[in-house]
Amino acid sequence: MNMDDDELALSPEETLRLIEQQETATVNRIVPDPVPHYLAWGVAWFVGFGMFFLHHGLSGTPYVEIPIGVVLALLFGLMAMAMLVSAMTTWQLRSPVRGASQERGTMYGMAWGFGFFAMWVIAVRFGPLLPAPERSLLWSSLSMLVVALLYMAGGIILSLRPMFVLGAGLAVLNAVGAAAGPGWHALLMSVGAGGGSIVTALVLRRKRRRLRR
């Protein structure tokens, strides 16, 4: 039995096409689709911070009387859902691949855990010293800072430019919003971070489609 019998000579074009097809098929199978993650977070931020914006108002008078408990419940509910979507789409328990990238992924996942733990301790320590609107700004600006930094790091690790750009944009908007006050911060996060995440989802989807072609 000669295993090389199926090797009718391919032209250079056909050979290159074969390599490209094989690479695309492999990437589609082993790299998780990033789109649901960005869409879920985009919607969570857009709606969640949007409610915050309506609650705070730009000048400190609420546009809509929504109790803070409802606003927080909605934001945390949406974030929990987004977290679930992220875990389900990016955690590859049944991946046939092991090694360096798996290790990088684990360390990156742990960085999120440590980052949010440290942020939580700081906010718990200093939050009670602040008036209510400033306290909620402390929590949201600190947590968006952690997100911005880790998105930039993720973009570097995975060499995904759109992810880095989103992280850098978040860092700037977050800083501007924190300086301007709770209402502005909520508005910038709703439109900028939420919208930015949705745009990133669309950019990544186009990139993936192009790869598939």
Place this chain on the structure above:
Amino acid sequence: MTPDLDPVIHAQARLRVVATLNTLAQGDQITFPGLKDLLGMTAGNLSVHLSKLEEAGYVEIVKTHKGRTPVTYVALTRRGRLAFEEYTAAIRELLDTARAPASGDT
């Protein structure tokens, strides 16, 4: 001038194996069944091609255990990655020389 094509990689089935393994990040390994599914080959066929690639030093095969079940992992060696790079460069060169006389552009 036509560059020599690496006969180990030039066989179509092995080219697909190497192209797949080259897509993995450096330092990553894939299970034998995972690779088999990606390629749509039979286990016997894939084994034969893998041992030829292993003989050439292009592929590293690691046999280990997950609990009590044996698991086989496959990865491209540094030499294999280099050989694939050289192979694709040679193919591109062939393409360029074939196109050059017809028109100036690429």
